[in-house]
Amino acid sequence: MSDFKMSSDKPRRVTMDNVIYANFGNKQRVSTPEDRAEVVTRYRGKQFSPTGQRTVELTLKNADNGRQTRGEQYYRNGNVTGLNVLEGRVECTVAGSQNEPFTVTLTFPYRSSAKLREAYASIADTTNGLRLVRDGHLTASMLDHLVGNSDESIYFDCTCPDRSLVCKHAVASAYYVAEKMTANPALVLDMRGQGMAGLEALIRTYHTKVEEEPEDNQSFWEGKELPDLPDPKIAPAIDDSDINYLHKALRLVSYTSLEQLRAVSDIEDMYEILVSNHPDNRAKFSEEEAPE
Template identity: 85%
Template sequence: MADSRRVQMDNVIYANFGNKKRVSTPEDRTQVINKSAEKQFSPAGKRTVALTEKNADSGRRSRGEQYYRNGNVTGLKVLDGRVQCTVAGSQNEPFITTVTFPYRSSEKLREAYAVIADTANGLRLVREGHLTSSMLDHLVGNLDESIYFDCTCPDHSLVCKHAVASAYYVAEKMTANPALILDIRGQGMAGLEALIRSYHTRIEETPEDNESFWEGKTIPDLPDPKIAPAIDDSDINFLHKALRLVSYTSLEQLRAVSDIEDMYEILVSNHPDNRRVFEEPDDADEDY
C-alpha cells in the first residue's frame, strides 16, 4: 500500500524534503503562467521568451518560470549563435542548458545590418534595446521559427523547465544589455557601428536616381545637447590660471575675472530666452 503522506507529481515523488509550493488547480497554474506578462523585458527578451514557450507545455512553463524567479540560473556563456546557461536543479551537479537561436548565414546577417542602417535612428534603437519587428525577425527569430534547446537533464522533451528558466534569464540579460543579441550573432555593438559607417559610405558614393532624390528618406532626429551656462558649468580655477599669465598683480587677476563674470551675466540676461520685459509704470510722465 502506497504511503498516503507522499505526494506524487509527474514522475517525481516528494517526501520529507520540506514544504513545497504546488500549483494544485488549473486557476493557480494559469495565474503562475500569466506572471510572465508582468515581467518588463525588452522586445528582444520578449521575443526570446515567446519563441521558447511556444514549444513548452504549461507545466514546464510554470515550473521553469519559478526556477528563474528563484534564482536557479546561475551563469551564462555566449557562444556563436547560442548561449549556455548553468541551472541548479534537483541534483548535486547543475544542469547545462544550451540555447540555440535560429540559424542566420552571413548573407542574412548582412541583410539584418542593412535593415538597421536603413532605419531612421536604427543604431540608437539597437543601442537602447528598442528593436523593431523587422530587426527582431533578423536578429532573434521570426514568430514562425523556434529556439532550440539541449539540456543535460534527464527530461527529453523539446523544452524542459531548465530551458524555460534559461530563456527568461537570457531575456533578462538582453534587457540589461541590448548588445547581447549582437554578441550572440558574433558581431557586437562596436562591430555593428563600424559596419553601418561603411554601409553609409558606400551609399553616399552610389549616385541617387531621380526618384530617390525627390522622395528621400526619413530624417534622423536632431541631437539634443545639454544646455548649461559656460562659467557655471566649468572650473573657475582654470580661468584664474589663464588670467594669471597676463596679469601683473593678483588684484588685476581678480578684477579681470570679476569683469568677465559681469559681462557673462549681461550677455545671458539679454538673451531672448532670459530677457525680462519691463513695463513702463503708470506714473512715468509725472515730474519728480
Template identity: 50%
Template sequence: MAESDRPGKQGRQRPKDGNVIYANFGNRTRVTGSDDAPRAPRRTRPAFVPGAARLLDAVTRLTDQGRVTRGRQYAAAGHVVGLEVANGRVHGQVAGSQNEPFNVAIQLPYRSTDDIAKVTDRLARTTNGLRRARSGDVADELLDILLAEDPSDIRFSCDCPDSAVVCKHAVAVVEKLAAKMDADSALLFQLRGLDLGRLEQAVSEQAKIVSRESEDDTELFWSGHPLPDLPDPKVAPALDDSDLDLLHKAMRAVSYTSIDQLRAVSDIEDIYDHLTR
C-alpha cells in the same frame, strides 16, 4: 393562556423557522457568493524588449504551461548558475535536485555572412536605426535574422531526464537570458557575433554608400530620407558646473579691491540668471 399565545418581551415574538429561533443566532444575512467577492488583480509580467520577448514566446509555444511555470520559478529562485553567450548558441547551467547542475544548450538557426550583412544595411537605411537598436527597439525583420523567424527553428537541449522538447531547465535559462537582454541590448547582437561598437562603424560606412545611391535617385534627391532626431543634450546651469575659484581669479585681474571682485562676480551671476531665465 398557552405559552405560545403569550406575547414576548415588548409585545414582539421572536422569528422562527421550524424549530430554529433566529434570536439564538442573529438575523439572517446574505452571504456574498464567490462571483461577487472582490478578486485580487492579476499580476502581469513587465514588458520586455522585442528580442527578449521573442525568445520567451518561443519557449512558451514549444512546451506546456506547467514546465513554463516551474522554469520561471527556477529562474526567480536563482537556480541558473551559469550562462554563456557565443556566436549562434547559448550555454546555461541550472541547479536541480542532482549534485551536479544540468547543462542546457540553445542553438539558433544558421546565418551566413550575407545574412548578417543585411543587419548592417537595414540599420543604415533606417532613421535612428542604430540608436533604436541600442535601446533594444529592433524591428521584426531584424529579429528574424538575429534570432529566428519560426520558434521551431530554435533547438533546445538539456541533459536532464525530461524528454520534452523544452524542459523547465531550458525555460529557466531563457528567462535569465531574456532578463539580461532586457538590461543590455548589446547581448542580442552578441548572439550573432556582432559588437555594437564595430557595428556602428559599419553602419556609418554603409550610410555613406546609401547616401551616394540617393544622389543618383531622382525621387530621393527631391524628397530625401527622414531626418534623424535632434540631439538631446544635458541641460544644467553653467555656474553650478563651473569652478567659482577660477572666476574669482579672473576677476582679480580687472578689480582693484576684493570688494570690487565680489561685486563683479555678483554682477556676472545676475546677468547669467537674466539671460537664462
C-alpha cells in the same frame, strides 16, 4: 491538548510536533487554479525588451504547461546561475535536483553571413536604426533577422534526463536570457558575432559608401559593370554545414548527451574514411606522400 504551543504574552515562535517554524518564513498557499493563475500572472507581468520577449515566445511555443510553470518557478527562485554567449547560441547553467548543475544550450535559428548582412543593412536604412538597437527597441523585421521569426524555434539541448523538446531548465534559461537581453541590448549582437562596436563601424562604412555613390538616373537605365563572380573554396560538406542540425537529429535516437556526442564523432570519422578512400583523393594523397 493542542498541538500548537505559544507563549502567554506575545507569540515569538510556533512549534508543532517538535518542529520550530520560526526561521522558515511565511508560506503562501497556492491550492486552487485561481491562486496559481494569480502567481503566474504577477510573474509574467515582468516587462522584457522586444528581443527578450521574442526569445520567450519562441521557447514557450514548444513547451507544455507543466514545464512552463516549473521553469518559471526555477527562474523566480534564481536557479539559473550562469550565462555564456557564443556565436549563434547561448549556454546557461541551471541548478536542478541533482548535485551537479545542468547545462542548457540555446541555439538560435541559423543565419548565414549574407542574411546577417541584410539585417545590418536594414538597420542602417531604418531611421534612427542604430539608436533603436542600442536602446533595445528592435523592429519586427530586425527581430526576425537577429532572433528568429514566428515560424522558427529555438533549439535547446539540456544535460538533464528529460527528453522533451523544451524542459523546465530550458524555460528557466530562456527567461534568464530574456532578462539579460533586456538589461544589455547588445547581447543579441554578441550572439550573432557582431557586437555593438562592430555594428556601429559597419553602419558608418555603409553610409559613407552611399554618400560616395549617389544615385544616377543614367546608371539606373544603362546599368553598371557587374562584379566578378565569387570563387568559393571547396570545403568538406560536414565542415561547411551547420553541425547543430546533426546534433538535433541524433538527439531523437540517443538516450544521453554523451551518446549523442559519440554518434556525431563516429559520423565524422566515417566521413573522413569515405573521403580519403575516394579515387580522386587517393591520387592526391599519393602525390603528397611521394618522396621528393
